[in-house]
Amino acid sequence: MPIPIVNSIASWFLKKRFHQIELFLKYPHEVQEELLFNLxxxxxxxxxxxxxxxxxxxxxxxxxxxxPITSYEDHEGQIERARRGENNIFWPTPIKWFAxxxxxxxxxxxxxPVSQDSLEYCHYAASKDLLCxxxxxNPDSQLFVGKGLRLGxxxxxxxxxxxxxxxxxxxxxxxMPFWAEFSSTPSNEVSLMADWEIKMQAIVDATLKENVTSxxxxxxxxxxLLNNVLETSGKQHLFEIWPxxxxxxxxxxxxxxxxxxxxxxxxxxxxxxxEIYNASEGFFAIQDQNDTKELLLMLDYGIFYEFxxxxxxxxxxxxxxxxxxxxxxxxxxMVITTNxxxxxxxxxDTVRFTSTQPYRIKIxxxxxxxINVFGEELxxxxxxxxxxxxxxxxxxxxxxxxxxxxxxxxxxxxxHEWIIEFKKPPKDLRQFVKVLDQSLQEVNSDYEAKRYxxxxxxxxxxxxxxxxxxxxxxxQHDKLGxxxxxxxxxxxxxxLEELLCMNx
Numbered sequence: 284m285p286i287p288i289v290n291s292i293a294s295w296f297l298k299k300r301f302h303q304i305e306l307f308l309k310y311p312h313e314v315q316e317e318l319l320f321n322l323x324x325x326x327x328x329x330x331x332x333x334x335x336x337x338x339x340x341x342x343x344x345x346x347x348x349x350x351p352i353t354s355y356e357d358h359e360g361q362i363e364r365a366r367r368g369e370n371n372i373f374w375p376t377p378i379k380w381f382a383x384x385x386x387x388x389x390x391x392x393x394x395x396p397v398s399q400d401s402l403e404y405c406h407y408a409a410s411k412d413l414l415c416x417x418x419x420x421n422p423d424s425q426l427f428v429g430k431g432l433r434l435g436x437x438x439x440x441x442x443x444x445x446x447x448x449x450x451x452x453x454x455x456x457x458x459m460p461f462w463a464e465f466s467s468t469p470s471n472e473v474s475l476m477a478d479w480e481i482k483m484q485a486i487v488d489a490t491l492k493e494n495v496t497s498x499x500x501x502x503x504x505x506x507x508l509l510n511n512v513l514e515t516s517g518k519q520h521l522f523e524i525w526p527x528x529x530x531x532x533x534x535x536x537x538x539x540x541x542x543x544x545x546x547x548x549x550x551x552x553x554x555x556x557x558e559i560y561n562a563s564e565g566f567f568a569i570q571d572q573n574d575t576k577e578l579l580l581m582l583d584y585g586i587f588y589e590f591x592x593x594x595x596x597x598x599x600x601x602x603x604x605x606x607x608x609x610x611x612x613x614x615x616x617m618v619i620t621t622n623x624x625x626x627x628x629x630x631x632d633t634v635r636f637t638s639t640q641p642y643r644i645k646i647x648x649x650x651x652x653x654i655n656v657f658g659e660e661l662x663x664x665x666x667x668x669x670x671x672x673x674x675x676x677x678x679x680x681x682x683x684x685x686x687x688x689x690x691x692x693x694x695x696x697x698x699h700e701w702i703i704e705f706k707k708p709p710k711d712l713r714q715f716v717k718v719l720d721q722s723l724q725e726v727n728s729d730y731e732a733k734r735y736x737x738x739x740x741x742x743x744x745x746x747x748x749x750x751x752x753x754x755x756x757x758x759q760h761d762k763l764g765x766x767x768x769x770x771x772x773x774x775x776x777x778x779l780e781e782l783l784c785m786n787x
Contacts, residue, residue, distance in 0.1 A: 307582040374624030382451040382563035395563035401623040405584040409566035434500030495525040501535035503657040534559035577643040585622030590615035656688040659730040669722035680707040683753040698741040704748035
């Protein structure tokens with residue numbers, strides 16, 4: 284069958300799904316309520332279902348009253364039992380897959396359950412919907428005339444006790460239907476390579492001769508790959524290699540720091556960028572309009588949504604609302620109940636609603652300060668543990684600190700930049716930096732992956748702050764005393780630049 288005919292059939296099939304999407308656009312609250320009761324009904328005979336008597340829950344109010352808001356630490360014991368092969372703990376069907384992601388205060392890594400339901404009705408359904416929406420907005424698209432270049436994580440899948448864990452993208456690729464590989468590059472074999480450096484060159488070699496029409500992956504990783512493609516080919520921009528390239532589907536970290544660099548290597552005005560919002564816990568939202576930064580919250584993927592008003596987050600009067608209770612412009616922490624057995628689970632992200640007809644969001648950050656420019660998800664707890672260990676090892680004492688990113692520039696890799704005020708400085712600052720870097724890798728597996736052989740991140744830069752630098756900054760901003768403190772980690776360089784200027 285000629286490729287253009289395949290392209291027409293595929294686009295026609297994908298567009299049919301748009302009618303189902305229109306259902307939750309028109310009836311969002313009804314779709315979410317029905318979904319919640321389906322989840323409760325399905326899990327009523329599980330261990331957690333019996334504990335909270337899911338069978339007798341007949342309203343959202345009862346659900347919210349009976350089941351507590353949870354975090355990974357609350358689920359960790361049950362998840363560990365499931366990883367050892369126990370079934371019917373928090374979901375009725377066996378959980379064979381666990382997506383490994385960056386850790387918590389108590390552990391280097393989290394292992395998020397991925398059920399067959401979530402694979403099929405969430406992650407894979409979202410992939411189809413992404414294409415469906417894109418074709419709906421761009422009816423002349425020729426995506427299927429060529430192949431999609433997909434860039435997944437570099438971690439292998441580790442199997443144990445009849446279950447497996449690994450990077451979410453590796454799990455998705457490993458379970459993908461055989462026909463999906465025909466429209467993608469590189470091959471599954473290359474995509475699942477464990478050694479990133481070997482894999483990087485293998486992807487370059489495999490894709491240079493392909494007719495690539497789309498890109499999909501995390502902006503930081505993808506930029507490294509595309510710069511390697513240009514370096515290997517000797518070309519100035521990507522359209523010299525792939526003239527039919529038309530769209531980049533991206534997610535995982537903020538695209539803004541990379542936007543200018545992508546425009547340099549993709550200089551066509553009509554090239555499209557489509558953002559997605561997915562995580563190990565599920566696939567949540569898709570950009571549903573050309574040339575926008577708003578994401579449509581997808582309401583029929585087996586995920587029931589609740590939101591905590593960030594003005595009340597963590598307080599005794601914390602306000603939790605379902606979708607019907609959110610307001611435009613407010614910042615909310617997202618809480619999910621899923622078809623993989625997560626019940627009222629805080630994922631740590633914050634979102635802001637830009638629209639409630641339909642429900643569109645922007646990702647506004649995390650519930651805690653962090654650095655996640657390169658997918659490293661460095662949280663304050665990681666920083667505190669690593670700094671404590673480093674100070675002990677180097678016999679130094681730390682008074683105050685802050686850290687932020689050094690963004691990628693052209694083909695130069697990114698890194699982290701720290702300003703630290705010492706009560707007792709280390710005798711050798713270079714040794715301090717080396718130990719800090721190693722300690723961060725030990726407490727955060729995502730940071731470790733990005734630092735492996737300087738793949739995405741170069742070693743950190745550390746500046747010794749002058750005496751009273753942070754005190755002076757707080758005083759200058761009228762923030763002395765009370766609960767005021769210097770932000771520890773940031774995704775921007777605003778605070779860093781201000782402090783560096785004051786430190787001269």
